[in-house]
Amino acid sequence: MALLEWAVLAARQTTGDSQSLPSGTRAPTLYGFMGSFGPLALCAVVLRFYSRYRFARIGWDDITIAIGLVLYTGLIVATVFAIRYGLGVHIWEVPQDTEVQMQKCGFTSQVLYPSSLGVVKLSLLLFFLRVLPADHTWRKALFCLAAWVVTSESAFTIALFLQCRPLNFYWDKTVDGTCFDQPKFYYVDAALNMTTDLVILSLPWFIFRDLNDAVARKMQYAGRLMVSS
Numbered sequence: 001m002a003l004l005e006w007a008v009l010a011a012r013q014t015t016g017d018s019q020s021l022p023s024g025t026r027a028p029t030l031y032g033f034m035g036s037f038g039p040l041a042l043c044a045v046v047l048r049f050y051s052r053y054r055f056a057r058i059g060w061d062d063i064t065i066a067i068g069l070v071l072y073t074g075l076i077v078a079t080v081f082a083i084r085y086g087l088g089v090h091i092w093e094v095p096q097d098t099e100v101q102m103q104k105c106g107f108t109s110q111v112l113y114p115s116s117l118g119v120v121k122l123s124l125l126l127f128f129l130r131v132l133p134a135d136h137t138w139r140k141a142l143f144c145l146a147a148w149v150v151t152s153e154s155a156f157t158i159a160l161f162l163q164c165r166p167l168n169f170y171w172d173k174t175v176d177g178t179c180f181d182q183p184k185f186y187y188v189d190a191a192l193n194m195t196t197d198l199v200i201l202s203l204p205w206f207i208f209r210d211l212n213d214a215v216a217r218k219m220q221y222a223g224r225l226m227v228s229s
Helices: 002-013 015-020 027-055 060-085 099-131 138-162 182-210 215-228
Strands: none
Touching: 027 060, 060 099, 099 138, 099 182, 138 182
């Protein structure tokens, strides 16, 4: 990290060298992702609450998905501000007077990411619990998986606050401090999240396999799960 910071500083201080460095921006791509998935998430949640209002009662799975939407909206806002301050370009192209603000916004989006992701996963698990009979054998497994989601995402959020000591060293490299190996930390978290996602997505198949209901009943369960997802 120290070598990278030295190289960035040297590039900024030497006009000729900095001009020869590669340039470009991914800001349009980032805006495109947020401009696409943000409205889709909003429409999905609005339609879900409308269907609940018309045909069923609102449950904890609906409340948690609404909380997830709020957290996801905060993540989008933080990312937009980070882009305005320089996110999406090479580090040597980030204006020095906005670099701290960019890193602060980036840290905010980092903290909101596991929170929103965990709440959405919890909402799906709560929905599974809602549609299954009270004596179904898979309910214990769902409770255990929900506990794992809450614990793992909470631990990841806490770790984000501990990744640099002191914390402000994350966005202000002029102070003395250290950070743990962040890339390895992110890889481990990504692997755990992908594993959890695969388990949650495969749950309907295992649940339907054990159901002894009629085909029409199973189709009803499948339809409700597809609408929820």
